[in-house]
Amino acid sequence: MIDEKEIEEWLERIEAEEAEAEAEGERRQKKRSLYSVLYEDDRLLVFDKAPGLATIPERHDDRGSLRALALQEFGRVWTVHRIDKDTSGVVLFAKDAEAHRELNEQFRERKTEKKYLVIVEGMMNEEEMTVDIPLATDPGRSGRIRPSASGKEAVTILRRRELFQGFTLIEAQPLTGRQHQIRVHCKAVGLPLLVDHLYGAQDAFYLSSIKRKFRDYGREERPLIDRQTLHAASLTVEHPSTGKQITFEAEPPKDFRAALTQLGKVRKMPDSSRESD
Secondary structure (H helix, E strand, O other), X not given: OOOHHHHHHHHHHHHHHHHHHHHHHHHHHHHHHHEEEEEEOOOEEEEEEOOOOEOOOEOOEOOOEHHHHHHHHHOOOEEOOOOOOOOEEEEEEEOOHHHHHHHHHHHHOOOOEEEEEEEEEOOOOOOEEEEEOOEEEOOOOOOOEEEOOOXXXXXXXXXXXXXXXXXXXXXXXXXXXXXXXXXXXXXHOOOOEOOOOOOOOOOOEOHHHOOOOOOOOOOOOOOOEOOOOEEEEXXXXXXXXXXXXXXXXXXXXXXXXXXXXXXXXXXXXXXXXXXXX
C-alpha cells in the first residue's frame, strides 16, 4: 500500500536537494566571477583576479580573498606575491613548498618581470622614463606611502602606450616590489592615476567629466570605472620545474576597457595613433 506521507517526504527531500544544488551552483558561479584560471599545472596556479577581491585575507577577515577561494577549490596553495584589492589582473600561487621557495627567490633576486597597464591624468611627453624614488610609509596618514630620501629603494619604468588629450595609457614595469609603488611613482612625476581613492583626485571616472554634451536622460549616471585604474597585465617567471621562462597575461576587465574606449572616442589626439607595443 502506498504511503502518501512517505511520498510527500521523499518529494520534499528531492526539492531540498535540488534547491541546495542550485544554490551551490550559484555560489560557484559567483566565485568564478571573481577570478578565472589562466594557468595550472602540478606546481603553479595562476589567476586573473577581478577588482574588489583581496589577494590574501585582510585584517580580521579571512574569508573574502583570492587565497581563501583557491584553498576551497584547489586545496593548499602558497602565496608568492600579491596585488592590491582594487587592482585587477595576474596573481601567481605555488602548489608546493619547494616551488614557493624557488619563486620567492626569483622575486627577491629580481628575476621576474611584471608589467601593468595604468590610465593616468596628464600627458606623458616622453616615450619612456625611469622613476627612481625611494618610498616609505607615511607616519601621518595610515595606509599611505610617500616618497622619502630615507626610504627603501623603488624603481619603476614607465612606457607610453597611448596618448589622449589630457590623459595617458602607460605600461609600468616595477623593478622593485614596494607597496603602492606604481601609484606613488606616477603621482610623484605628475601623472596620478585617473581613479585612485588614496593618491588621486577622484574616486570614480564619469563620461560626463570629459564629454561636453553628455545627456543622462534623467537617469543617474553610472561611472565608467570606480576603482584604481591599474591592471596587472603580465607576469614572467622561471618555471620551478624546467627553469624556462613562462609568461602569464590577462586582458583588462570591462571597466578598464570602457574607460579607454571613451577616452579614445572623446579625447583622441588629433594627429596621434597607438604607440607600438
